[in-house]
Amino acid sequence: MLNIVLFGPPGAGKGTQSEKLIEQYQLKHLSTGDIFRANIKGETELGLLAKSYIDKGDLVPDEVTINMLKSELEKAPDAKGFIFDGFPRTTPQAEALDQLLESRGTQISIMLALEVEENELKARLLERGKTSGRSDDTDPAIIQARIDNYNRETAPxxxxxxxxxxxxxxxxxxxxxxxxxxxxxTIDAL
Incomplete structure (x- = not known):
């Protein structure tokens, strides 16, 4: 089973590249943002719990996120592998993901970290903001805050x-x- 963590700062190209990897290797895409939205829209127990944190502006606790991922893994027992997009964002989340996958008899195969200089990231995000409809891609101050947060919280x-x-x-x-x-x-060399 091929399990990939696609990693990089905002604007590195994770969304674009994940589509290519999914197609090439027939992987199931697990985007925590998509999973949160689907659970909230479906008013699942975990979705309502996540919404209670999001509505207060708090981060959804790792335990809730891991339980949502577990549910998604269980929906795809025949998957050839998974690509994790937007997760893990912290070392405790990486440890929890390892434990979850180990309990299912698998593990992360590789972390692919896309490296892009900060000025290029800013230019890409501002360009994407012109067409994406994402307000967080149009404000240079918000872009800088997202990059700073990535460097501080996620890069480790x-x-x-x-x-x-x-x-x-x-x-x-x-x-x-x-x-x-x-x-x-890189994947083919594994």
Whole structure:
């Protein structure tokens, strides 16, 4: 089973590249944002619990997020693998994900970390903001805050996977196709 953590700062190209990886390797896409929205819209028990935190402006606790992921994994028993998008964001989340996958007889195969210089990230996000309808992509101050938050809170997760020899840093500069080929080559070398 191929289980990938696709990692990188806002604007690194995770959404674009995850589509290519899903198609190439027939993976199931697990985006925590999508899972939250679906559970909230479906008014599931976990969705209502998550909404209670989100409505107060709080982060959804790891336990709730992991339980939602567990539910999604159980819906796809025949999956060839999963691509985790937007998760884990912290080392405790990475540890919890490892435990969840271990309980299912599998593990993370690789973390693909897209590396992009900060100025390029800002330019990409501002460009995306012109067409995405996402207000957080149009305000340079919000963009900077998101990048700072990533650097402070999320980037250390790379160390967790590096310690397991699962981290592969991918140059995220170039055409979409060039970056896709770098990702494919890295996975195919596993």
């Amino acid at each position: 997760v790379k160390d967790f996977y590096a310690a397991q020899n699962k981290l592969q840093v991918i140059d995220g500069i170039g055409s979409i196709e060039e970056i896709t080929q770098r990702l494919f080559a």
